[in-house]
Amino acid sequence: MPRRGLVTTPDPVHPAWLPPEAFRAIGSRRTLVLGDGLLAGTVHDEVADACARYGGRVRRGAEDGPYDLVLALTTEPLPGVAGEVRPDSAIGAEGYLLARRDGVTVVLADDPAGLLYGLFHVVRLGERAFAGELQAERHRPAMRRRMLDHWDNVDVHPVMGQVERGYAGGSIFWRDGAPRGDLARVRAYGRLLAACGVNAISVNNVNVRATGARLLTDRLGDVAALADVLRPYGIRVHLSVSFASPVVLGGLPTADPLDEGVRKWWAGVTERVYDTIPDFGGYVVKADSEGEPGPFAYGRDHADGANLLAEALEPFGGVVHWRAFVYNHRQDWRDRSTDRARAAYDHFAPLDGRFRDNVILQVKHGPVDFQVREPVSPVIAAMPATRLAVELQVTQEYTGQQRHVCYLPPMWREVLGFRPWGPDGTAVADVAGGASGDGGGLVAVSNVGDDPYWTGHPLAQANLYAFGRLAWAPWTDPAAILDEWIDLTFTPTATGDTEALRHTLHAIMDGSWRTYERYTAPLGVGFMVRPGHHYGPDVDGYEYTPWGTYHFADRDGVGVDRTRATGTGFTGQYPPPWSEVYESLDRCPDELLLFFHHVPYGHVLHSGATVVQHIYDTHFAGVEEAIEARRRWEEAAALFDPSLHARVEELLDEQVRCAEEWRDQINAYFFRKSGVPDVRGRRIP
Amino acid sequence: MPRRGLVTTPDPVHPAWLPPEAFRAIGSRRTLVLGDGLLAGTVHDEVADACARYGGRVRRGAEDGPYDLVLALTTEPLPGVAGEVRPDSAIGAEGYLLARRDGVTVVLADDPAGLLYGLFHVVRLGERAFAGELQAERHRPAMRRRMLDHWDNVDVHPVMGQVERGYAGGSIFWRDGAPRGDLARVRAYGRLLAACGVNAISVNNVNVRATGARLLTDRLGDVAALADVLRPYGIRVHLSVSFASPVVLGGLPTADPLDEGVRKWWAGVTERVYDTIPDFGGYVVKADSEGEPGPFAYGRDHADGANLLAEALEPFGGVVHWRAFVYNHRQDWRDRSTDRARAAYDHFAPLDGRFRDNVILQVKHGPVDFQVREPVSPVIAAMPATRLAVELQVTQEYTGQQRHVCYLPPMWREVLGFRPWGPDGTAVADVAGGASGDGGGLVAVSNVGDDPYWTGHPLAQANLYAFGRLAWAPWTDPAAILDEWIDLTFTPTATGDTEALRHTLHAIMDGSWRTYERYTAPLGVGFMVRPGHHYGPDVDGYEYTPWGTYHFADRDGVGVDRTRATGTGFTGQYPPPWSEVYESLDRCPDELLLFFHHVPYGHVLHSGATVVQHIYDTHFAGVEEAIEARRRWEEAAALFDPSLHARVEELLDEQVRCAEEWRDQINAYFFRKSGVPDVRGRRIP
DSSP: OGGGGGGOSSSSOOOOTTTGEEEHHTTTTTEEEEEHHHHHHHHHHHHHHHHHHOEEEEESOOOOOOOSSSEETTTTTTOOHHHHOOOOOOOOOOOEEEEEEETTTEEEEEEEEHHHHHEEEEEEEEGGGGGGOEEEEEEOOOOOOOEEOOOOEEEEEETTEEETTTOOOSSEEETEEEEEHHHHHHHHHHHHHHHHTTTTEEEEEOOOOOHHHHHTTTTTHHHHHHHHHHHTTTTTTEEEETTHHHHTTOOOSOOOOTOOOHHHHHEEEEEEEHHHHHOOOOEEESSSTTOOOOGGGGOOHHHHHHHHHHHGGGEEEEOEEEEEEOOOOOOTTTTTTTOOOGGHHHHHHHTOOOOEEEEEEEEEESSHHHHHHOOGGGGTTOTTOOOOEEEEEOOOOTTTTTTOOOOOHHHHOOOOOOOOTTTTSSSSHHHHHOOOOSSSEEEEEOOOOSSTSSSSSSSGGGHHHHHHHHHHOTSSHHHHHHHHHHHHHHSSSHHHHHHHHHHHHHHTTTTHHHHHHHHHHOOOHHHHHHHTTOSSTTTTTTTTTOOOOOOOSSSSSOOOOTTTSSSSGGGGGGGGEEEEEHTTTTTSOOOGGHHHOETTTOOOOTSSSBBBHHHHHHHHHHHHHHHHHHHHHHTGGSSSSSHHHHHHHHHHHHHHHHHHHHHHHHHHHHHHHHHOOOTTTOOOO | OOOOGGGGOSSOOTTTTOOGGGGGGHHTTTEEEEEHHHHHHHHHHHHHHHHHHSSSSEEOOOOOOOEEEEEETTTSSOOHHHHHHOOOOOTTTTOEEEETTEEEEEEEEEEEEHHHHHHHHHHGGGGGHHHHHHHHEEOOOOSEEEEOOOOOEEEEEEETEEETTTSSSOOOOOEETEEOOOOHHHHHHHHHHHHHHHEEEEEEOOOOHHHHHHHHTTTHHHHHHHHHHHGTTEEEEEEEETTTTTTTTTTOSOOOOOOOHHHHHHHHHHHHHHHHOOTTTTEEEOOOTTTOOOGGGTOOOHHHHHHHHHHHHGTOOOEEEOOOOOOSOOOOTTTOOOOOOGGGHHHHHHHHHHHTTEEEEEEESSSSSSSSOOOOOGGGGOTTOOOOEEEEEEETTTTTTTSSSOOHHHHHHHHHOOOOOTTTTTHHHHHHHHHTSSSEEEEEEEESSSSTTTSHHHHHHHHHHHHHHHHHHHTSOOOHHHHHHHHHOOOOSSSHHHHHHHHHHHHTTTTTTHHHHHHHHHOOOOOOTTTTTTTBOOOTTTSSSOOOOOOOOOOSSEOOOOOOOOOOOOOGSSSSHHHHHHHHTTTOOGGGHHHHHOTTTOOOOOTTBBBBHHHHHHHHHHHHHHHHHHHHHHHHHHOOOOHHHHHHHHHHHHHHHHHHHHHHHHHHHHHHOOOOOOOOOOOOO
């Protein structure tokens, strides 16, 4: 069996979805690159590297054809076929046109970034890019802003470590209070991101501490060094800043957003940032959240706070990503009237229209915190006069921490496709994209670390890849994205292998999010994880704590009553029809039932099962699915590089162990509480 | 109101029960010290210091009376009254005779240690030592070994810190991998311990790590320095060692106790220890417990392991304290047949008779782990041919962590007075004391740190004091010990104040252990604490974990069935009558019911209350008692030094807050599970 083409070596670093093989089709052909600018240079150099390996050739600006591939800016005089397919109207920022005629493949773009994305489109197509004819297709990103947040600490945090919620080793940017210094790794990261469409990174944790805070001032050079290596891949660097910076760094007596000295301080600091990094993206701020400083300390609201920074950034074209993740994390569990799910809406909806143009309100996709199942945040439908970004979590904090296979795009696709105003209304993807194409876009917490496979679990690379692709084209089928990722990453050499490998990975990954949901917290109730590290089950772990994440299970039933009629009123934060659908015990979707309603264990779901029987059934089924995934993987050993296969196999063992633990704890908990036996008589410990 | 005499200043260090005032009666009189030796010198110096302050005088060996106090070795020619009260028979090791006749108070001892303890007896008596006549009383320690274990890490442990389960700041011995260097503080500690009767200390954590391990070899000088300052107070130094030392420190390929090279290694190392510290006490070992290395790794048992070290120590008169705290801490919670309570007996009882003479098997007083209420460990009654020490925990790991007032002697007194073979049999105190007076004695984990009050909570000093006193005289009434501690510590100047202060402290402290029991885990079931740090409630915190500490609460009932008839059979580890009493649902004492039986919530206790109503009642009552303690303390502000009063007040606020949290979580948990309302209709959240 031919193995060579499948080998993916993690030494020193796994190439992820850009192994040399991915460039074979281009590298063995003749390419012309027409256009100036840094990113056009990147395009040329990428092709040149591929040609050096596979025997093709590349020219830049010199007409000595013939060519198999022409990558050209529309501002250039276009020869031959390229001239023929030149469009009548603008292609648009970062977009490209792809066509093939008379044996020549053409990529046209209005700007160099478009050329770069067009190149990677050709890479994805591989040999298909050079076969037959191709009608001109235009491609533009649905989101202007496609950003990854790194919760990387500069200093090692005593509890959270070098990367908060990081499950892939250390940070690729920082180590022990200083830059890691491996700029080649950062550059490789930028290249991977460009290949899936990401164009912005924030390089430090939103919980800004110690040295991290000083990146804004005396450690700015460290940020500039990262910006320099990411710039050739079209990625702008953003910085998480502390709202208390004027006090902490500037020695001012206050950080009051309405204080003139504070405004001047931010203006001056920001000017120095742009002197150093002219294409700096902007600031990311977590304010008045989980102990971080914010405008509340001065009796100001979050519009005051965000506008302060936006004003400083505005002259330079920068933006402030202001996180809407504001809630009371010192809640009294005895007080059932407080509802953490309500918090973001209650804080921010009244401020709609008060934010400056260059404020992006960054809203977590669900109202609580990246659980395996949540409804879409009502904030997304509540602020038409505010630029909103939707925040996802690629790092698997609550979805298996990169020890479990959990391919997240099916969840993200549901979120992006959700229509808050009903079937005829706009979708979440449209809100994030913006009516005029200039919405806040999509942001996600990265899952990358200094692990040789980048993401700890090798298969978790697919989540990172897919995030970028969905930010570019949110209506793409997750399974199709998975195919792209498989084809690029595993570069098979024989058709038989390709199909078997593809089938194996689809079998394991396509349904893995639902599998994970089945063996963890049921029916949208959320949490039930071990406090602190959030790995593994602890049904009551957060039940009597100040964090506001409860399930209220008693001997009769379970769930959170968030109705207007008898509960916290959270359902009223949605526009119709969802305000009615969620309010209604009959109409509420099964998978969110316990998020919205407290019901008896005997309540019958739309599926026909009672709640408690559903809990038993899904937990038995989820484990069986995990075991089946492991079986499929073991069976496919010959298709993968042995070291990659071994690592995934080890992780699948842990996933099965942990899934069994979830199953048994959840089932035992609800059996002990309800006293209702499993109708199928399976063992509940 | 006279305040001066009550002032106890924590700057730099609170004098605890040895403020200068405590020596006023001696220091203002004429004393003769007769005898040679280091400890007789200590006696002289103590008196001399007191005389320098209060105007008395002291002579050593020079007969130029008259004297108010004579402290003399029986080996000396005894003048006057001292000669008249000289006994016909030996007083015994560390013992003393106290008498007063013709205006002269006499302390006689066979050894200098006895003189020292006699001196502190006179200190405790104060003016009463110099009034009227006193028939000759002989005092001897009930336990030859009265030892404190310090779980002090040499290096700072990333999770456990400098002192594992320490609630009084850093270690007085170690800081950041090196000796702390404050030998004056160590000396002051030794003096306090001598005054309550402690005569041995182990100076490092039983979980031996990194630098801690090396105290045995290249860092032995650090231990010798401690021994040098503790020696004048009659305290021998012991060392916790790693069973893997031959491998870790010696570079041997094995630590197999039957390996000849290993035996030689220990012999050589131990010889060097005694070369450096001739009165070195011995080794303390936690083996095969919670991840520590031990003989199991080599297919050997714990007699093999303990005897290995004992053999090395034997030529020098040293002992090995071998901890019986061996259990499976990776238990599967789904397996109800494993019972952690059984573990120590199952491991050690079969080994009875196989230990060398200088092995002391150190047994925790309860079968689990220092819970607020446990039965006495059956191991104590199971090993007549083994020298046993009973281990208590002065540091309040599970009893409020020195934020809660919890005066522990009433619990210890119950343990020491427990008669495993029934009312006519020997008591635990007798087992520990040993039939021939040479039992393993009493060991406790110290509660001392570098806090200015020594123990974090100023009132927790009383636990340390009382431990020493109970090790000396286990039949003493805890309230009488509290009186001693109060009289020494607060040295009142006016009778009115004395009484008020005494009443306040008795009101707050006498019943504080039972109060703590009332608002925490009910009826002996144990745990229900937050995992890891063990502070505050989390009913299910350990329920689905590998630690083996479960309560098995379901909608119908709660408790652990440890009967022979239907449970784990643990009751069978006791001799009659307790094997029958604990087995019987009717005869089992209420306070241990849930330790031994799983019962329905409606089960009626001997008290007449149902189990669930008992839970509600005790939890409401416990909080009320904590509130009442705070009220008493607030009322007594004028009686105490303001800074001490303020600290205790702050701690009482935290105690009340935490007690309310316990009450509400426990009550809510059992109400949610049982559905049984409180018959008194109080609010359960």
